[in-house]
Amino acid sequence: xxxxxxxxxxxxxxxxxxxxxxxxxxxxxxISNLSPIQPVKAAPVVQGFPGLNSPPLLFTSPRVSxxxxxxxxxxxxxxxxxxxxxxxDNNNAITDSDGNGASVSQLRSELSPSVQKVSDNNISVPDExxxxxxxxxxxxxxxxxxxxxNPSNSTNPSPKVADNIPQSPNSAAESVADFASKDARKDEIxxxxxxxxxxxxxxxxxxxxxxxxxxxGIYNTSTDSDLPSPDLCTKxxxxxxxxxxxxxxxxxxxxxxxxxxxxAMLDEASDIQTELLENAHDCRNDNDKINSMSSAPDxxxxxxxxxxxxxxHQSGIRRRCLQFEDAQRKISPTSVGLQNASDVVSCSIPxxxxxxxxxxxxxxxxxxxxxxxxPSTQLTSSSDNFGSFAVKVPKPSGxxxxxxxxxxxxxxxxxxxxxxxxxxxxxxxxxxxKKLMSMMSCHPSENLKxxxxxxxxxxxxxxxxxxxxxxxxxxxNAESAASLHLNAAKxxxxxxxxxxTEHTISHKRKSSSEYIDSPMNYxxxxxxxxxxxxxxxxxxxxxKRCNCKKSKxxxxxxxxxxxGIYCAGSCACQGCxxxxxxxxxxxxxxxxxxxxxxxxxxxxxxxxxxxxxASILGAEGxxxxxxxxxxxxxxxxxxxxxxxxxxxxxxxxxxxSSGCRCEGCKNVYGxxxxxxxxxxxxxxxxxxxxxxxxxxxEMVTATSGLLQIxxxxxxNLTPPTPSFQCSNRGKNASKSWFTxxxxxxxxxxxxxxxxxxxxxxxxxxxxxxxxxxxxxxxDLVTFDQEFNYGxxxxxxxxxxxxxxxxxxxxxxxxxxxxxxxxxxxxxxxPQTVHFQSTWPxxxxxxxxxPMNQFDGSGMNALELLNSDKxxxxxxxxxxxxxxxxxxxxTGVKVSSPNKKRISPPNRxxxxxxxxxxxxxxxxxxxxxxxxxxxxxxxxxCIDSKDVATHSVDNSQKGSSGK
DNA sequence: GAGTTTGAAACT
DNA sequence: CAGTTTCAAACTC
Numbered sequence: 004x005x006x007x008x009x010x011x012x013x014x015x016x017x018x019x020x021x022x023x024x025x026x027x028x029x030x031x032x033x034i035s036n037l038s039p040i041q042p043v044k045a046a047p048v049v050q051g052f053p054g055l056n057s058p059p060l061l062f063t064s065p066r067v068s069x070x071x072x073x074x075x076x077x078x079x080x081x082x083x084x085x086x087x088x089x090x091x092d093n094n095n096a097i098t099d100s101d102g103n104g105a106s107v108s109q110l111r112s113e114l115s116p117s118v119q120k121v122s123d124n125n126i127s128v129p130d131e132x133x134x135x136x137x138x139x140x141x142x143x144x145x146x147x148x149x150x151x152x153n154p155s156n157s158t159n160p161s162p163k164v165a166d167n168i169p170q171s172p173n174s175a176a177e178s179v180a181d182f183a184s185k186d187a188r189k190d191e192i193x194x195x196x197x198x199x200x201x202x203x204x205x206x207x208x209x210x211x212x213x214x215x216x217x218x219x220g221i222y223n224t225s226t227d228s229d230l231p232s233p234d235l236c237t238k239x240x241x242x243x244x245x246x247x248x249x250x251x252x253x254x255x256x257x258x259x260x261x262x263x264x265x266x267a268m269l270d271e272a273s274d275i276q277t278e279l280l281e282n283a284h285d286c287r288n289d290n291d292k293i294n295s296m297s298s299a300p301d302x303x304x305x306x307x308x309x310x311x312x313x314x315x316h317q318s319g320i321r322r323r324c325l326q327f328e329d330a331q332r333k334i335s336p337t338s339v340g341l342q343n344a345s346d347v348v349s350c351s352i353p354x355x356x357x358x359x360x361x362x363x364x365x366x367x368x369x370x371x372x373x374x375x376x377x378p379s380t381q382l383t384s385s386s387d388n389f390g391s392f393a394v395k396v397p398k399p400s401g402x403x404x405x406x407x408x409x410x411x412x413x414x415x416x417x418x419x420x421x422x423x424x425x426x427x428x429x430x431x432x433x434x435x436x437k438k439l440m441s442m443m444s445c446h447p448s449e450n451l452k453x454x455x456x457x458x459x460x461x462x463x464x465x466x467x468x469x470x471x472x473x474x475x476x477x478x479x480n481a482e483s484a485a486s487l488h489l490n491a492a493k494x495x496x497x498x499x500x501x502x503x504t505e506h507t508i509s510h511k512r513k514s515s516s517e518y519i520d521s522p523m524n525y526x527x528x529x530x531x532x533x534x535x536x537x538x539x540x541x542x543x544x545x546x547k548r549c550n551c552k553k554s555k556x557x558x559x560x561x562x563x564x565x566x567g568i569y570c571a572g573s574c575a576c577q578g579c580x581x582x583x584x585x586x587x588x589x590x591x592x593x594x595x596x597x598x599x600x601x602x603x604x605x606x607x608x609x610x611x612x613x614x615x616x617a618s619i620l621g622a623e624g625x626x627x628x629x630x631x632x633x634x635x636x637x638x639x640x641x642x643x644x645x646x647x648x649x650x651x652x653x654x655x656x657x658x659x660s661s662g663c664r665c666e667g668c669k670n671v672y673g674x675x676x677x678x679x680x681x682x683x684x685x686x687x688x689x690x691x692x693x694x695x696x697x698x699x700x701e702m703v704t705a706t707s708g709l710l711q712i713x714x715x716x717x718x719n720l721t722p723p724t725p726s727f728q729c730s731n732r733g734k735n736a737s738k739s740w741f742t743x744x745x746x747x748x749x750x751x752x753x754x755x756x757x758x759x760x761x762x763x764x765x766x767x768x769x770x771x772x773x774x775x776x777x778x779x780x781x782d783l784v785t786f787d788q789e790f791n792y793g794x795x796x797x798x799x800x801x802x803x804x805x806x807x808x809x810x811x812x813x814x815x816x817x818x819x820x821x822x823x824x825x826x827x828x829x830x831x832x833p834q835t836v837h838f839q840s841t842w843p844x845x846x847x848x849x850x851x852x853p854m855n856q857f858d859g860s861g862m863n864a865l866e867l868l869n870s871d872k873x874x875x876x877x878x879x880x881x882x883x884x885x886x887x888x889x890x891x892x893t894g895v896k897v898s899s900p901n902k903k904r905i906s907p908p909n910r911x912x913x914x915x916x917x918x919x920x921x922x923x924x925x926x927x928x929x930x931x932x933x934x935x936x937x938x939x940x941x942x943x944c945i946d947s948k949d950v951a952t953h954s955v956d957n958s959q960k961g962s963s964g965k
Numbered sequence: 966g967a968g969t970t971t972g973a974a975a976c977t
Numbered sequence: 978c979a980g981t982t983t984c985a986a987a988c989t990c
Contacts (some may be wrong), residue, residue: 175972230971507983548986549986551985552984552985553983553984554983554984554985558974558983559973559974559983560973560974560975560986561985562985562986563982565974584977592984600974603974636973638972638973639972639973640972641971642970642972643970643987645987647971647987648986648987649971649973649986649987649988650971650972651973653985778977839976
C-alpha cells in the first residue's frame, strides 16, 4: 500500500529533481542560505508536499528576510532551511541539520514539486524524498543484498538518507555514501544522489508500482499512510551500513529498503507484514483520527511490511521492534500513547539532544498509542530501524504560539506529525508526535509545525511539513530556531534529517488517514480548501487554511500569512499572493508590517512561566496550550464573553489576562480577573488538587533527587516558579523532554509538546498532572522564549548558554545560571538543558514571551542580563523580529508593536511583580541559568532523562542542602 | 451554502 | 491615541 505510492512519488520527484545541480554546489547552498528567498522557493516545492509543510509553529515569526538573513549569517545552514520554510522534507531538513541545510532545502524544493505532482496523480509514485530515501535504502539493501537490489527496490520509497551513509560500505552504498558524505553538506549530495536514486526509483516504480500496490493492497487502510510512511521511516537511517542497516535499521525505511531490495525476501516479509498489518488494522480501527494518527506509524510499518518484502531483515527488525516496545514499555509506559503518536517522526536524535528517548516498539507501540488517540503531542519516535524508538526528545522549548499553531494544535489534536529523523546514535528514531507542531505548525502550530515543531523537536527540525506541504513557513525564527536546535543538538553524527515523512505525498490518498500521510503535518493534506468547520479551518495538520478574498493573503487577516506560512493548496483564498512565487512580495509586505509592528508576526500566545498548566490540557487535551499561556495582546471581546472563537484567547485555549480588554470575560481557560491571581493560585491549587500528581512528581523527583520541587515552592511565585517548574520537570521529566523535543518546533511546538507529554506519561486522566507537566514544559519553553523576547542578545546569550557557547552576556549568565542551578536545584535545568540543547536556536526563534515567567520567574536573572529590558519586552518573543526590525533589544522589542497590546506583559509584570516583577524575570533566568548549568550538555536522548534526573538530583540535593 | 456576527487588523 | 473601516473567521440558519 504505502510502499507503492511513495515509490511512485519518489519517482516523480526524481524526475523533477533536476535542480539538484545547483544544490550540489556548495556555493549554491551557501547562497541559498544567505538569501531567504531561495529557501522559500524550496518551500513551494515543499508546499507541494502535503505533509511536509507544517511548520507554522516554527514560523511563529516568519519574518523579514533581513532578519532571516541575519540569522542565516549566524546560522547559515539552519537559516537556509528555515527560510526555505520547507519542513516538508524532513529528510532534507534532517540532513540539513547534519550537513548543509541549504542544499537540503533545495533538494526538498526540487523534490517537493515532483512530489506534489505525484500526489496529484495519486499514483503510487514514490515521493521524491522517498525516492531519495529509497535510493539510500536501495543502496543499503543492495549492500545487504548486493544482487537483489532491483531498480524497483531503488524505486521504493524508502530512500533514506543515511546520515552515516558513508558507513554503508557497498558500492551501492557508495552512491549512498556519497550522499552520506555529503550529508554533512547534505545539500549537494542529496540532490545528486537523489536524482540518481530517483531515476532508478522511477524506473523501479514503474515496475514496482505493481509490487508496491500489492503491498498496499494488503494494507488497505494504511495504504495512504503507507505511502508517506516509507518516507518517514526511511528518512532517517543514515548510519546503516547496508548490512547492518538491515538488522539494525529495523526502521520502516530500512525495512522498506530491504524489502525493495529483496523481493525474494518477501515471504518472510509477508509474515511480518501480516503482523504489521494486523497491528495497523488495530490501530486504524481505533479511530479515524487514530487511524490518521496511527496511520503514520502504520504506514511506516506497512511500508516496512511492503518494503520488507525482502523480509528477512525485516523479520529481524520486527523482532527488534518488539524488543524495543518492551523496552519502551518498561522504560516509559506512558510513552505508549506516544507510540501512537499520530505523527511519527523519525528523528535521528543527536546524542546531543537531551531529548528523552523512549524506545517504543514502533509497530505495536504505535498501535497502542494510536488507540490512545490522545491529543497529547507526545513525540513518539518509532525507531525507524529497529522497532521504533519512541524518542521523547525535548525540543527546544521556546516556542511562540501563533494562533494558527495553536489552532492547529487544538484542531489537529488528533493529527499527528511524523518525522523521521536519523539518530546520530545510529539508530534511526522515528518520533511521532501528534502535534508537531507547532508549534510549531505548519502552521501551527501549525503547520505542526506542528509541525516544528516543533519541530523543533528535538534537535531535528521538524520541519514540519504540512501534510499538504502546502504551507510553508517563511523561514521564520521558529524554524531557524528549530533548525538551529537541531544543529546544535545534532552536531552529532546524527544526521538529524527529519524526513518528514512524505506523508505529504499521499495526502490525497489519505482519504482515511489524511494525517497519516503527513506525519508531521499539521497541515493537512486534506486540501479542504474551505474551512468547512472551524476545525476544518485547519488542515488536518492543524494548519489553518485561509479563505481570504480581498487581502490577497498579504495581511494579518490571513492566518497563513500571519503565521508566516505560505498558503497551501488547501486554502480557499482568492488572489493569493502568499505563495512562494511571490516570495519577494510576501517578504516586502511582511517587512512593512513588521516595520509597523515588529511583533506582528510574533506568536500571539505567550506562556507565563508561573502559570499552572491547568488550562493547558483540557481533559480532552483540547488545547495543548499551557495553562500559563496567554495571549500576548489580549482580546477585546465584547459580546462573545471570551467564550467563542471570536476570542483569540479562547481560540488559543488560553485564559484571558490582565492585558485583555474584554468585557464580561468568561473565558473558561481563565478569567482575566483571575489572571494575576491565577498564576499564583493555580500552582498551589494544582498542587493541592493534584496531590496525586504531586506525589507522582515527588516520586519522580525523589527518584530523580528533585527535592526542591515542593509544591509549596511552586505556589510561591518567585521561588515557587522555579521550584514548581522543577517539580514539574521532575515529574514531567519524561514529558518535558518530550515536549521540549517535540515542540520546539516552535512556538506552536509548545503546545504540541504539551499535547504529547500528557499522553505519554500519565495515562491517568489527571489532566492536571498532564497539565502540570505540560505547564512545566511550557515554562521551560517560556523561559526560552523569554530569553528571546528579552532580547536577541539574551536569546543569543542563552542559547549559547545552552550551548554553553554564547555571547559574552551569555557566558556571564551561564555561570550564574549554573550557580543558581546548583544552588536552587537546577533540577529543572536538566530538562531545560535538554531543551536547550535544541533550544538555543529556538529561543531566538521562538518569541514567545511568557509574561508570567517574567513576573514570576526570574525577573532577576533577566534583570541582571536585561535590567533594561522591560518585562513585556521579554514577552515579545520577537527578539528576532526586533532584531529584524532593528529594534533595540530592550525597548524596541516590545516597544512598538507590543506596546499597544503588550500591556499584558506589563500587567503581568505588575501582577507578577507583586510577587516580584523582577522576580519573575529573575526566576526566568534563574531557571534558565539553572537549566543551562545543570544542563548536561548533550545527554543522549535516552540518557538524557536519567542524566537530567541525576543532574536535577544533584542540583536539588544541593538546593535541598541549602 | 448563504447570511450574520464578531473582533482583529488596518486605516485615518 | 482614538475612532472608523475593512477584513475574514466564526457562527447561525
